[in-house]
Amino acid sequence: MLHGLFRRWDLFVYLNLAILGTILVGSWLWPPSYQASSSIVILGRTYADLLTPAKAAGPSTLIMNPKEEINSEIEIIRSRPVLTRVVQDLHLDKSRTVPDHGISGAIRSGMRVTIRVFRGVFAAIGVTKRYTESQAIEAAVERLHRRLVVEPAIDSQIIWIKYRDPDPELSAKVVNLVAEEYQKQHLAININRGECSFYCEQIDKVQADLKGLQEQLLHTKEKTGIVSFPEQSRAVLKKLETLDNSRTNVQKEIIRVQARVDKIQQLRQARPELLIPLPDLAQEQQLSALEDKYLNLKFQVITVLQRYTPQSRQYLFIQQQIGAIRKQIKDHVSTLLERDLAKLRELQAEEQATDQTIGDMKSQLDQLPIAEMNLGNLERDIDIKQAILSVLLKKYQDSLLAQNTDRRLENAKILSLAAPPLKPVFPILWLNLILGLVFSGVISLSLAFFLEYWDDSLKIPEDVERYLGRSVFASIPEL
Known part of the structure; x- marks a missing residue:
């Protein structure tokens, strides 16, 4: 058997070289x-x-x-x-x-x-x-x-x-x-996030309530126009005083104009022949001019009567002019009377408007305590919500700090972090060569053994005597 294996030394060497070469090239090309x-x-x-x-x-x-x-x-x-x-x-x-x-x-x-x-x-x-x-x-x-x-x-x-x-x-x-x-x-x-979640929910709820109260307060102030109750009260009282003085002046003017109109109407009814009922009417420029013309015509009548008869043409002409002047004076007095009546109606309307404004201001003044109470309640509710929010925020921060410092959760710690390795762990050339040498040796020996085992040819003279039972007379050496 050993002789057969030694006879196949070339197979052993070539196979080992092929396997080792393959391993060497593979290790060289394999990515580290x-x-x-x-x-x-x-x-x-x-x-x-x-x-x-x-x-x-x-x-x-x-x-x-x-x-x-x-x-x-x-x-x-x-x-x-x-x-x-x-x-x-x-x-x-x-x-x-x-x-x-x-x-x-x-x-x-x-x-x-x-x-x-x-x-x-x-x-x-x-x-x-x-x-x-x-x-x-x-x-x-x-x-x-x-x-x-x-x-x-x-x-x-x-x-x-x-x-x-x-x-x-x-x-x-x-x-x-x-x-x-x-x-x-x-x-x-x-x-455990239960505590933090609870505080988060409560903070969101209080912030929503606080925002609603602030919007309601702003809407109420815009609606009432109230910024400061003392200043608002002083402003309303000052307006009332001004309106009351204005109403008093209007009432005085109404009394004066009403008395003048009544006197003119009474005199015109009692003395229809009276052209100018009141002396102050004669101070009016146009009426004063008409009165001067009327007096001149009266003087001319006296002069004409001294020279002519009442049936004369000159006398009749002057009388006609006097009648026209009288009509103009009466019409102008009526115009002045209508003007006074229009002014009287205007003053009365102004008095009514002033009374209405004064009534509204008094109603507003009466409503100020109620509005002040409502706004005070809103401001107090806002202060309470802000105080609650401050407490909740403090509690939430404390809960976060407690979570971050909870030792029960610090049981998992990083002991060491990795640094970039300097040498590859694979492939290792010397280890691959050793393993390849062992592997190639096992493969080549196994292959040589199996080839020798399955080879039934006669290789040495002893094989002839062992397997055929014959004696060997001669052998031809290998050339």
């Missing part, structure tokens, strides 16, 4: 993979000792079933919300360029471009379909879920998060972002 890792420590939760309060000097630290808690935290790290936020923040669903250097990097870049071109062609002809945005995110989440390694450290409360990627910067970013998003998800699951 960098692994980044970060760690999270799960501390004990702090609880108050409710069973034996007399013995407890303070809160006690306790972990109920640490293995289950570690496994729960691992599932939170690998949960879809955490991975989805990591994919969206780092844009892992988008195509990216992997940094490559050297000849092997150029070859790998060319192969990637070729594969990308073929994928585009296949998608264009309908062999494969293009992902939508949501499908691309889902595929990226699945890839991240497969590549992300989350495992607990042995005999400790530490969880390791590991991720491999051809880009060392990206591998560190993924691991660190997973740890940060895990902390947010951990707080979102464990934090």
Whole structure:
């Protein structure tokens, strides 16, 4: 058997060289993979000792079933919300360029471009379909879920998060972002938001009530025109005083004009021959001119009668002129009387309007205490709501501070963040060569063994005696 194996040394050597060469070329062309890792420590939760309060000097630290808690935290790290936020923040669903250097990097870049071109062609002809945005995110989440390694450290409360990627910067970013998003998800699951939610609801309700009261107060002030009640009262009283003085003056003027009209009417009825009932009427310019003409004509009548008879033409002409002047005087007096009557009606209307305005002002003055009380109630309600809102805001801030400083929720802490790795973890050339040497040796020996086992030809003289039972008389040496 050994002789047969030694006879196949060429197969052993060539096969080993082929396998080792393939491994060497594959390791050279295979894209390097960098692994980044970060760690999270799960501390004990702090609880108050409710069973034996007399013995407890303070809160006690306790972990109920640490293995289950570690496994729960691992599932939170690998949960879809955490991975989805990591994919969206780092844009892992988008195509990216992997940094490559050297000849092997150029070859790998060319192969990637070729594969990308073929994928585009296949998608264009309908062999494969293009992902939508949501499908691309889902595929990226699945890839991240497969590549992300989350495992607990042995005999400790530490969880390791590991991720491999051809880009060392990206591998560190993924691991660190997973740890940060895990902390947010951990707080979102464990934090008690009941108190904050209650204060938020109450703040929204009080703010809505306060806004309604402020709008009602503004509408009431615009409707009543009241800015300050003392100033408003003084303004109303001053207006009342002015209106009362104006009404008094109007009433005096009404009395004067009414007395004049009554006297003119009485004199005209009692003495129809009286041309100008009142002496002050004669002061009117036009009436004074007519009176002068009338007196001149009277004087001319006396002169004409001294020279002519009453039946003379001159006397009759003057009498005709006197009659016309008398008619003009009476008509003008009637016009003045109508003017006084119109003025009297105007003064009476003004008096009525003033009385109406005074009545409205007095009603407004009477309503001021009621409006003041209503506005005072609104302002008091607004002050109360503002005080309640201030208290609620303070309570809400205190609850937020209490949440941020709640030690029971600080049991999950990032122990160490990942830095961009300097050396790839795969491929390792020397390890691949050793494994390839072992693998090629096993394969070549196995193949040589099976070839030798299935080879039924006679190779040495002893085989003739062993298998055929014949003696060998001569042998031809190998040339």
